[in-house]
Amino acid sequence: MILKTVCKSSMCAGCMACIDICPRGAISIEDSLKAYNAVIDADRCINCKACYHVCQENNPPPFSKPLxxxxxxxxxxxxxxxxxxxxxxxxxxxxxxxxxxxxxxxxxxxxxxxxxxxxxxxxxxxxxxxxxxxxxxxxxxxxxxxxxxxxxxxxxxxxxxxxxxxxxxxxxxxxxxxxxxxxxxxxSPKILDLFLQDHGTSISKIAEIRFRVKNHFNLEAKQRAFTVPVIYDNYTMTFLEGISYxxxxxxxxxxxxxxxxxxxxxxxxxxxxxxxxxxxxxxxxxxxxxxxxxxxxxxxxxxxxxxxxxxxxxxxxxRHPSVKPRQRDSFFENLTKGKSFKTAVFKCFPKRYLKNMLKAFLYHIGMIRDDAGGGAKYTR
Missing domain, CATH: 3.40.640 (Aspartate Aminotransferase; domain 2)
Incomplete structure (x- = not known):
């Protein structure tokens, strides 16, 4: 039987190892914003199962306790x-x-x-x-x-x-x-691009991006640089709330x-x-x-x-994977309907969004400082 996807639907992590190992170039990654899928072209596939075996979702390597x-x-x-x-x-x-x-x-x-x-x-x-x-x-x-x-x-x-x-x-x-x-x-990188659209730019126009400069989300475009303080950085908020994964x-x-x-x-x-x-x-x-x-x-x-x-x-x-928030489906539904990133965030977290907007206004007029601190994921 020829597989339609390398692993179970929507369980693809986007590691891309299946693409590298396929001898026929029969695999492509579909990014639906909400999930990745490694899709197999049945016309090219020779059913060698190399993609199935290299996939870490199907075959995780042995685990070891820390020494x-x-x-x-x-x-x-x-x-x-x-x-x-x-x-x-x-x-x-x-x-x-x-x-x-x-x-x-x-x-x-x-x-x-x-x-x-x-x-x-x-x-x-x-x-x-x-x-x-x-x-x-x-x-x-x-x-x-x-x-x-x-x-x-x-x-x-x-x-x-x-x-x-x-x-x-x-x-x-x-x-x-x-x-x-x-x-x-x-x-998905598409989530970041939707956030950047709220700030009048896109991933393709950014020369450098730094997600955590101790307590700021910092972007440097090809012609300009700007910083998004944590108090009104909706991208980091969705990340830390766990709704955008x-x-x-x-x-x-x-x-x-x-x-x-x-x-x-x-x-x-x-x-x-x-x-x-x-x-x-x-x-x-x-x-x-x-x-x-x-x-x-x-x-x-x-x-x-x-x-x-x-x-x-x-x-x-x-101890365990991130818990899927109840607002996640609403967040992606609004994005797929063409709502702006900030609108999708507002509909999921209205009180927090308005509170952050008030803080942003006070920050803008110099009445408060941004001492919120950064988030944490992929740390170096």
Whole structure:
């Protein structure tokens, strides 16, 4: 029987491994705004089932409990300052390339969230910051396999579903290091584009985008730059409320303490370290392998003991997937009917929306400051 979709309908995470492995180019990704689907062209399909087997939704890799867990920050203040959290990812990446390794991670380029390869410390700067949107890893699986066949050391940094897909694609490899980022869920890039339309722009017109500059959503267009303070940033609100994620995120197999990578990174919510340090950003690291632990220890990090039970209690994504809000269907229904992003948000959260608009007015006339702080997802 020839499959119509690679995995169960609307359960596609958009990892794109099926596209890379298909020998006939028979798979395409359909983005309905609310869900992704990996659709198979029956006329091209030879029923080899390679796509089915590489799919992390169908075949998640083995899980392992953390062997070590620490919190802290990059010892170099500049790295910490430029990072959304404590700078663990950037410090590890810099160490890895100094040792002759190659980094694969996500950047925003030409209106897309794509994965690129970096071999110098300067190139790593492009990876900095959180990305509150679904990225496109298409093409990287083949390339990473080629690099590993050339005996190159590769460090992949991405979402758990993407790291799982890579493990399925290349198998166990001693020269492959995997870091996954604690993930609440990820929206389609189309959601971001609808938000940007409220501000008179679009993804294609943006030269740079930074989702979390400590407490701001910052956009830099090709001709201008502007910042959206948290108090009236509707995009971050929908993200933090969990209504904008694609359907698969609400049943994510990887939202648990057991992981499928060498290192897991995220914000250290519930940290007992001094508040001054918390304001600067504190990262959490879970190490599932000895080689991950070795890499963490040689990366110029201040590491402190952390209560794993407390960290788990304060970070729901280490216990279960995000819970689907009751307003989600209404949110997408309004968007698909052509309502503006802000209108869809207002219909879901009228009281909060009006409260934020009042705060925005007071902020605009200088009566209050924006001290709301940022959100948390995909932390570096």
């Amino acid at each position: 070590y867990w620490k919190e802290g920050w990059a010892e170099k203040e500049e790295i910490r300052r430029k990072s959304s959290s404590g700078g663990f990812a950037a410090a590890i990446e810099k160490t890895f390339v100094r040792q002759g390794g190659i980094i694969c991670s996500c950047i925003f380029i030409n209106g897309n969230f794509e994965f690129i390869f970096a071999e110098t410390e300067g190139e790593i700067e492009k990876f900095a910051g959180s990305k509150y949107v679904k990225s496109n890893p298409a093409g990287i699986y083949k390339k990473i396999k080629e690099l590993l066949c050339e005996n190159k050391k590769v460090l992949f940094v991405g979402l758990p579903c993407q790291a799982a897909a890579l493990r399925n694609y290349v198998g166990e490899q001693k020269d492959l290091y995997l870091i996954d980022l604690i993930c609440h869920g990820s929206p 694609t359907e698969n995120c609400y049943s994510c197999k990887f939202a648990r303490l057991e992981r499928i990578t060498d290192i897991t990174l995220g914000d250290s919510w519930g940290s007992m370290l001094p508040e001054e340090e918390q304001r600067k950003g504190i990262s959490l690291a879970l190490c599932q392998t000895e080689k991950g632990w070795e890499l963490l220890n040689e990366s110029g990090l201040y590491l402190s003991n952390v209560d794993l039970m407390r960290s788990t209690a304060c970070n729901s994504q280490l």
